[in-house]
Amino acid sequence: MTQAEISCKDYRLKNLDKQGSSITRKETLFRFFLVTAAITSVSIVMGIFISLLFGSWKSINEFGLNFIWSSAWNPAARQFGALPFIIGTLSTSFLALLISIPFSFASAIYLSLYLKSGWLSGLLKFSVELLAGIPSIIYGFWGLFVLVPIVRSIEIKLGFIPYGVGVATASIILAIMIIPFASSMASEVIKLVPQDLKEAGFAMGATRFEVIKNIILPYASGGIFSGILLAFGRAFGETMAVTMVIGNSNIIPKNIFSPANSMASVIANEFTEARGDLYLSSLIEIGLLLFIISFIVNAIGNRIMKRMTVKK
Secondary structure, rough: OOHHHHHHHHHHHHHHHHHHHHHHHHHHHHHHHHHHHHHHHHHHHHHHHHHHHHOOHHHHHOOOOOOOOOOEEHHHHEEEEEEHHHHHHHHHHHHHHHHHHHHHHHHHHHHHHHHOOHHHHHHHHHHHHHHHHHHHHHHHHHHHHHHHHHHHHHHHHHHHOOHHHHHHHHHHOOOOOOHHHHHHHHHHHHOOOHHHHHHHHOOOOOOHHHHHHHHHHOOHHHHHHHHHHHHHHHHHHHHHHHHHEOOOOOOOOOOEEEEEEEEHHHHHHOOOOOOOHHHHHHHHHHHHHHHHHHHHHHHHHHHHHHHHHHHH
């Protein structure tokens, strides 16, 4: 081997070493960024929980677990209980979810499998996406001026006290607000179903309905459930729209037409007017309970999704 060949080989080896060290540094920086982002996210969640815990400590010491089961809410008498707000939040969220699921699935299936392209498809997709971008205060105004009179007329025909506002009105508003979240998630998951599976179903003589029922929906069930969970989280923490149409009554609702209050709406209504450490601490404890319930719901949802994935 000549001296020139040796020099060329050494030069290539040095370049390879430089490239390798450069890649190693980039990999280290990227890994450091990922670890930092993960630790920051966990720290933020823990910081929120700890701040809520400290803020509500006086109420926790005063009432204990009785705060969750008590239905009394009388700031003048220093009586505080979160049960009406927990029931109001859960009832409006679950009812909104039940109302929105058929519309969400119908729009997702129609836009993904029946009307894939064209101006009408684009218009419908834009309309569904637009629902997600409308501010919640606009939904609240629309509910007050349009939906409340309609619900009031229904209550009169059914023989209920015509409040107009209440659990049913808030649930309908929430259902409209969360349709885009469940619909967009379901639509994207349906599009990811392998074309071979669908063509195999058609080749065996299955109708489009049978392919959707027996192939597409079972295959996409995990992603569809993720969309439902996302929609439920959106409904669970909604504040302004619910505050304007739920009636803001600090009692346990007797039926779906009764006025009620949610955990988020009572905090929004009374936080700035809270006088006294115990009153303020009780409102913060409601926020703590809202945080814990949201965490539990998401944990249960993730557990169910993992089981669906394993079964597949």
